[in-house]
Amino acid sequence: MRMRMTMTMPLKTVVLSCLCSVLVFSCNQEQTEQNAASSSIEAPLASVNTLDIYPQDVNVASDKLFARLQSKNVDAEKIKALSLKSLVRMAVFADAAAQDLDQTELGLIDAEVRYFKRELLMRRHIEKQIKTTAPTEVDIRDFYQNNLARFGQKTIKKILVLTPKNIPSTDQLPMVMASLNQWKDKANWRKRGGEFELVETTDDAANLHSNLKAATKALNEGDTSKVFFVDKKPHLLRVEQSLQQHAKPLAEVRSLIRQSLAAKILNAEIKRISEELLAKADVKYF
Incomplete structure (x- = not known):
């Protein structure tokens, strides 16, 4: 019908x-x-x-x-x-x-x-x-293990940033620098004096200044930076803790990996066939 x-x-x-x-x-x-x-x-x-x-x-x-x-x-x-x-x-x-x-x-x-x-x-x-471009399960698992960062695995650093509340004047700067250098070796920055402010954040925060990110990258857990300047204010930075964020489960990204690998297999096969045909062809440019 x-x-x-x-x-x-x-x-x-x-x-x-x-x-x-x-x-x-x-x-x-x-x-x-x-x-x-x-x-x-x-x-x-x-x-x-x-x-x-x-x-x-x-x-x-x-x-x-x-x-x-x-x-x-x-x-x-x-x-x-x-x-x-x-x-x-x-x-x-x-x-x-x-x-x-x-x-x-x-x-x-x-x-x-x-x-x-x-x-x-x-x-x-x-x-x-090309008969098939389907990757094997072994291919998928290997790709996943070798590219965990692509699927969200990363180390997140919890950081403390100590800086004066206001931009110090030229006359005030030596005293502020000396005070910050004293705090560099102190364990508990939360008991700071009233002239300083303490910012608690992470190195992946969207609004974190690029200079602070660069300073954090060079430090491990428990390390404290030297005094450095950001927007005319001296800063101290300490990595308080390093946390491991795990990658998304393989089951959640398997389909994405399969598509990515299939595209790579297809492109590789097309390149192989193209090179074989070009090797046999009589190609002339005029």
């Missing part, structure tokens, strides 16, 4: 808009030769002046339309009938354009057709040559 298709716009409109975006008619000698070759295999379904439309043309157009439709409950024969009518309409335009356009414009269209054909042939060859 044939099922009727439910869509948000008329079926005929969808057919026309989709086909107009994906089908190209070449009106040069190459198209004539292709039509002649096709006619020896199958009879045309329609003819528009010198352009023949074959069952294979309708099948290609219908397949492309099926792929674009959200609903698969369609009447296949109705799709083919409407596709044929659309192809006829396009052939009328193509024939008219072939008579109106000059040789330069026709040459550009022919170049686009050649490019599309070669690209399609390349894809077909790749599909036949």
Whole structure:
């Protein structure tokens, strides 16, 4: 039983808009030769002046339309009938354009057709040559273990930053520097004097100054920096604790890893096939 298709716009409109975006008619000698070759295999379904439309043309157009439709409950024969009518309409335009356009414009269209054909042939060859790009479970696990940082594993440092509340004047600076140097060796900065402020943060905080991040990077847990300046204020920095943040579980990122490895395998295979073909080909540049 044939099922009727439910869509948000008329079926005929969808057919026309989709086909107009994906089908190209070449009106040069190459198209004539292709039509002649096709006619020896199958009879045309329609003819528009010198352009023949074959069952294979309708099948290609219908397949492309099926792929674009959200609903698969369609009447296949109705799709083919409407596709044929659309192809006829396009052939009328193509024939008219072939008579109106000059040789330069026709040459550009022919170049686009050649490019599309070669690209399609390349894809077909790749599909036949590459049997699978699926990584093994061992590949996935190895990639995960060797790239834990990509999946969130990192060391987070809890830091204390000691700095004067205000920018010291030139006269005040020697006294402030001496006071900070005294605090450098003291264990509990939380018992600081009232002239200093204490900031508790982590080295991955979004608003952490780049100079503070750089100072933190050079320190291990329990280390204290030398006095350094940020925005004209002297600072002391101490790494109070180093915490290990674990990577996301493998189960959570397995699909992402599989896609990434499959793309790498595909690219490697394409490169291999390309190099083999180029080695055999007679390539000349003029």
